[in-house]
Amino acid sequence: MLFNSLDFAIFLPIVFILYWFVFGKSIKAQNILLVLASYVFYSWWDWRFLFLILFSTLVNYGVGLLLNKAQQKNKRKFYLFISIATNIGLLGFFKYFNFFLENFVEAFSFFGMNFKANTLDIILPVGISFYTFQTLSYTIDIYKKKLKATTNFIAFMAFVSFFPQLVAGPIERAVHFLPQFFKKRTFKKDQAIIGIKQIIWGLFKKLVIADSCAQYASDIFDNYESYSSATLILGVVYFAVRIYGDFSGYCDIAIGTARLFDFRLTTNFRYPFFSRNIAEYWRRWNITLSSWFRDYIFFPLGGSRASKLRTIANVMVVFLISGFWHGASWNFIFWGFICGVLYVLFSFKSKKKHSYVAVNPNTLPSIRAFFEIGLVFVCMAFTRIFFRTISLEEAFLYLGQIAEFSIRLDYLGIYRYSVELIPLILIMLWWEWYSRNKEFPLFSTKPQLLKTAVVILFIVVFGNFEEVKQFYYFRF
Numbered sequence: 001m002l003f004n005s006l007d008f009a010i011f012l013p014i015v016f017i018l019y020w021f022v023f024g025k026s027i028k029a030q031n032i033l034l035v036l037a038s039y040v041f042y043s044w045w046d047w048r049f050l051f052l053i054l055f056s057t058l059v060n061y062g063v064g065l066l067l068n069k070a071q072q073k074n075k076r077k078f079y080l081f082i083s084i085a086t087n088i089g090l091l092g093f094f095k096y097f098n099f100f101l102e103n104f105v106e107a108f109s110f111f112g113m114n115f116k117a118n119t120l121d122i123i124l125p126v127g128i129s130f131y132t133f134q135t136l137s138y139t140i141d142i143y144k145k146k147l148k149a150t151t152n153f154i155a156f157m158a159f160v161s162f163f164p165q166l167v168a169g170p171i172e173r174a175v176h177f178l179p180q181f182f183k184k185r186t187f188k189k190d191q192a193i194i195g196i197k198q199i200i201w202g203l204f205k206k207l208v209i210a211d212s213c214a215q216y217a218s219d220i221f222d223n224y225e226s227y228s229s230a231t232l233i234l235g236v237v238y239f240a241v242r243i244y245g246d247f248s249g250y251c252d253i254a255i256g257t258a259r260l261f262d263f264r265l266t267t268n269f270r271y272p273f274f275s276r277n278i279a280e281y282w283r284r285w286n287i288t289l290s291s292w293f294r295d296y297i298f299f300p301l302g303g304s305r306a307s308k309l310r311t312i313a314n315v316m317v318v319f320l321i322s323g324f325w326h327g328a329s330w331n332f333i334f335w336g337f338i339c340g341v342l343y344v345l346f347s348f349k350s351k352k353k354h355s356y357v358a359v360n361p362n363t364l365p366s367i368r369a370f371f372e373i374g375l376v377f378v379c380m381a382f383t384r385i386f387f388r389t390i391s392l393e394e395a396f397l398y399l400g401q402i403a404e405f406s407i408r409l410d411y412l413g414i415y416r417y418s419v420e421l422i423p424l425i426l427i428m429l430w431w432e433w434y435s436r437n438k439e440f441p442l443f444s445t446k447p448q449l450l451k452t453a454v455v456i457l458f459i460v461v462f463g464n465f466e467e468v469k470q471f472y473y474f475r476f
Helices: 006-022 027-043 047-069 073-110 128-143 153-161 174-181 189-222 229-260 278-284 287-298 308-326 330-349 367-388 392-402 418-433 448-462
Strands: none
Touching: 006 027, 006 229, 027 047, 027 153, 047 073, 047 128, 047 153, 073 128, 128 153, 128 174, 128 287, 153 174, 189 229, 189 418, 189 448, 229 367, 229 392, 229 418, 278 287, 278 330, 278 367, 287 308, 308 330, 330 367, 330 392, 367 392, 418 448
């Protein structure tokens, strides 16, 4: 079920009414409702994958209980291995089986040993990369004794399957999120209003910005041989903005929806387009995934405590794994490699950490800050070429076409006109800039009612309602 669909517009009020007005006096009843609602929400794509979520839930719940009782180090390691092997095994089969098989065959072909191997027609379950990491953090934290395993199976089911963030995050840690399923929830009007406003802002970024950019980006990337350098660069910008509007818009809707049920999800984006170096960018972009890799891969490898060379190696390992997590192809791995190289170059060039959160919201950036923000945006936007194209060969051909340095802007022969889109993007960025010290950019100052009406008007007038477009990160 998509947040931007009519189905969800009907589903959410029904769950909300049942949650507060029918089951509002019982925490257990509310948790049962959330589990049922989440399973209905997920089954809208394919009901068969409900068994996959249930299996993952059972395994990690059981491992947590075993880790709670086990005292011997070898036993604890074995139980943790079961959790890791199960979670990574499921993810590996559904997401990477064909990739490894195809590359295995190609490797033998390189040495003159030709044989055929049939790939499987495997459907990637929506959200498997996200809820796998969420359940993994649960068992790892129990192993590290940061958390005690819960004996409440219903609460654990609700934690794993909580529908607002089930399929694309934020990736929640059990230490922060699981206790919320045990405390009494009370309806707070002010929090509900904030949640609705955040949902509206997320829909603006999705329907008005991301979906509109998607049309142009797809047209340009799919026909890059026919377009000039300037148009291809415009396509890179459109795709970078599309990814941000789509993914951060999803997270805004997820966080806002959770507020309606008196839950607090972790902020996943903190205005990454205003970052002044690459390290800062990754502290602001997909924060829950970045922190997951930091805590469960980078730190166990030694983090930055070792030599500079070892630290660089650790950084590169994290980014290569991050690239592979995003997709089972060499262009994603190469994207991770480029991001790692940029991170290392920017990190070791400057130790200065910038944070606009505490800056006076009325100030404009200095010339130097504007240049640094622009440089980071350009670097990260161009890495997205490897994110969007289907192969390394196509990515380099796209870059080669840009290198021809044709400044002619081509007319894009699709339904909507790009002349309206650039101002809309600038409006979004302007609004975020002047709200960057707030948790989210909308309605931070008066007149709130007028702002609400304006944004809703933008959604109605400029929203892309021709078809219900899936969120981009569902494919990961």
